[in-house]
Structure formats: structure tokens, C-alpha cells
Amino acid sequence: MRTEAQSASETRERAALAPRPHRVVQRVRETRSSVTLILAPVEAEEALPPGRPGQFNMVWAPGVGEVPISFSAIDDSGLQIHTIRAVGPVSRKLCAVRPGDVVGLRGPFGSTWPVDAARGRDLIIVGCGIGLAPVRPVIHSVLADRDAFGDVSLIVGARKADDLLFREELDGWWQRREIRVRTIVDQPSDDWRGNIGVVTKELQRIDFDPDRTQVIACGPEIMMKFVAEHLIDRGLNPGDIAVSMERNMQCAIGQCGHCQLRGYFICTDGPVFAWPRIQPLMEVREL
Ligand SMILES: Cc1cc2nc3c(=O)[nH]c(=O)nc-3n(C[C@H](O)[C@H](O)[C@H](O)COP(=O)(O)OP(=O)(O)OC[C@H]3O[C@@H](n4cnc5c(N)ncnc54)[C@H](O)[C@@H]3O)c2cc1C
Numbered sequence: 550m551r552t553e554a555q556s557a558s559e560t561r562e563r564a565a566l567a568p569r570p571h572r573v574v575q576r577v578r579e580t581r582s583s584v585t586l587i588l589a590p591v592e593a594e595e596a597l598p599p600g601r602p603g604q605f606n607m608v609w610a611p612g613v614g615e616v617p618i619s620f621s622a623i624d625d626s627g628l629q630i631h632t633i634r635a636v637g638p639v640s641r642k643l644c645a646v647r648p649g650d651v652v653g654l655r656g657p658f659g660s661t662w663p664v665d666a667a668r669g670r671d672l673i674i675v676g677c678g679i680g681l682a683p684v685r686p687v688i689h690s691v692l693a694d695r696d697a698f699g700d701v702s703l704i705v706g707a708r709k710a711d712d713l714l715f716r717e718e719l720d721g722w723w724q725r726r727e728i729r730v731r732t733i734v735d736q737p738s739d740d741w742r743g744n745i746g747v748v749t750k751e752l753q754r755i756d757f758d759p760d761r762t763q764v765i766a767c768g769p770e771i772m773m774k775f776v777a778e779h780l781i782d783r784g785l786n787p788g789d790i791a792v793s794m795e796r797n798m799q800c801a802i803g804q805c806g807h808c809q810l811r812g813y814f815i816c817t818d819g820p821v822f823a824w825p826r827i828q829p830l831m832e833v834r835e836l
């Protein structure tokens with residue numbers, strides 16, 4: 550006979566596996582290949598809890614499939630906000646939805662960026678390509694309580710200027726000088742007046758105190774590896790570097806093994822990890 554606790558846990562598991570219908574209330578084109586979707590529950594009582602910076606929802610495109618997508622902003626009133634780049638069948642379908650269309654959501658899942666650990670300290674945030682979306686809620690948290698943090702630098706990398714997300718918001722942050730914003734692109738267009746190269750080049754220009762700096766980095770794994778190695782060479786404690794890992798996912802609740810990376814399930818142990826936990830896995834070939 551099942552105990553009450555077992556039944557309650559099964560109910561929670563079923564709920565975690567059942568997508569809840571959400572209507573697209575706004576679709577903002579960010580770049581040629583990415584959009585931000587603002588989604589509201591079709592039934593108010595089906596609203597999901599708000600996520601926290603670094604966490605993700607499983608987003609279901611009916612008839613096509615379901616993929617993990619981080620929160621690109623956090624809303625406490627039941628709206629779910631995601632920025633998605635079209636790379637394959639599911640993400641392409643999600644980028645093509647229109648206001649009024651319905652998608653399924655379940656979540657929030659996963660670990661969070663160490664925003665609280667950064668309070669009272671300096672913070673370097675690195676976001677490359679679509680990797681700027683998962684770190685954006687950290688920037689919002691900092692700006693909502695600016696005095697709680699020391700110096701804050703944001704380094705944004707992209708292949709081309711046209712691939713930069715949240716252009717207006719970046720300009721606003723840069724103009725208000727509440728945080729230091731540096732953008733760098735690999736392949737400049739003729740009218741690009743900013744920096745050219747990779748994010749580690751921009752990092753070299755930043756002075757930081759290794760004893761009071763927290764780093765948050767999101768983007769291609771090779772970029773996160775170079776960022777971590779560069780900062781550690783300059784004296785930063787590896788435990789003060791947090792990165793977010795990506796793997797294909799199915800259940801998102803640690804049951805199917807789809808996202809397993811050696812001893813970790815990225816969906817429940819991650820996606821945000823302190824660098825010392827993930828560094829040994831960066832040597833694994835399939836990474
Ligand atoms: C925790 C987590 C958070 C994520 N957050 C976001 C997010 O906020 N926004 C977002 O757009 N994506 C995010 N992703 C990535 C997203 O889940 C994948 O892009 C998506 O699963 C691709 O599914 P698909 O069916 O569209 O394409 P697939 O058929 O799975 O892939 C199509 C092709 O694209 C390649 N590909 C797949 N994913 C990526 C990728 N991320 N970058 C480059 N090439 C890729 C594949 O190797 C394949 O060649 C996140 C992933 C994880 C694990």
C-alpha cells in the first residue's frame with residue numbers, strides 16, 4: 550500500500566510532467582533568429598510559480614516537441630518570459646508563434662545563479678550570443694537593489710553586431726552607467742564602432758579584486774572554459790565562477806537520464822554549476 554507521502558510525491562511528479570497551456574501575449578523580435586515570448590497561463594489557476602535567475606522551463610511546441618529554455622526575465626504576476634533562438638525544429642516552431650497562439654510550459658526547474666553570494670561583492674557577468682538571455686535576470690536583480698553590490702561589469706559577446714540581443718536595454722544600461730557594459734563582436738560590420746574579438750580579450754581590460762569578485766558566465770562551453778581559465782590565472786578562486794551547462798532534456802526532473810553528464814543530471818544538479826564541479830568534465834571529448 551502506498552503511503553500518503555508517496556502519493557503526494559507522485560502527484561507532484563505528474564504535475565511536473567504535464568505542460569500547462571500558456572498563451573503568447575507578446576512576441577518581440579530580438580535578432581533575425583531570436584524572439585522573446587511573453588506568455589500568460591490560459592487559466593489563472595494554472596499559473597506556474599515564478600522562476601529564479603538561472604532556472605528554466607520546459608517549453609512545448611504542440612505537435613513538434615519540448616525544449617529547455619531559461620528565464621530571460623522574471624515576472625511575479627504569472628507571466629513567463631523566454632528568449633529563444635531558432636536552431637532546430639522545436640526552437641524554430643517556438644520562434645514562429647504569434648500572439649494568441651498557445652504553447653505548453655512546465656517548470657521552473659534547476660539551480661540558480663549565485664546572486665545572493667554576490668551581494669556585498671563585485672560581479673563580472675559574461676553573456677555570449679543567446680547566453681545573454683539566461684544572465685539577464687541577474688542584471689535585473691542587481692539594478693533592482695544596486696547598492697547591495699559593488700562594481701558590476703557586463704561583458705557581452707556576439708558573432709556579429711546583428712546577433713546582439715536586447716540592444717535598447719544594453720544601450721540604456723550603458724548610458725546610465727549603473728553597471729559597466731562592454732560589447733565585443735567577432736565579425737564587425739562596416740558601421741561597427743565597438744570592440745572586435747572574443748570576450749577574453751575584453752576581460753583582459755578589466756581590473757578586478759580576486760578576493761571580492763563573483764563571476765557568472767553563460768554561452769558556448771569553449772567560451773566559458775577560456776573565461777574560467779583566464780580568471781583563475783589572474784588569481785580568482787575557481788569556486789567564485791558559476792557557469793550554465795546545456796544538454797538535451799526530456800523529463801527535467803532527474804528521471805530519464807537524458808541530460809546525464811558523468812555523475813550529474815544537468816536538469817536537477819544544474820544547469821548552473823560552480824566551476825570546480827564542472828571543470829573536470831570539460832576535458833571529456835563529447836563536450
Ligand atoms: C538549461 C538550458 C537552458 C537553455 N536556455 C535557452 C534559452 O534561454 N534560449 C535558447 O534559445 N536556447 C536555450 N537552450 C537551448 C535549447 O534548449 C536548444 O536550442 C533546443 O533544445 C534546440 O532544440 P531544437 O529541436 O530546436 O533543435 P535540435 O534538433 O535539438 O538541434 C538542431 C541543431 O542545432 C544544434 N543546437 C542545438 N542546441 C543548440 C544551441 N543551444 N546552440 C547552437 N546549436 C544548437 C544541434 O546540435 C543541431 O545541429 C537551453 C538549453 C538548456 C539545457
Ligand code: FES
Nearest residue numbers: 799801805806816
Ligand atoms: S532530463 Fe531527464 S534526467 Fe535530466
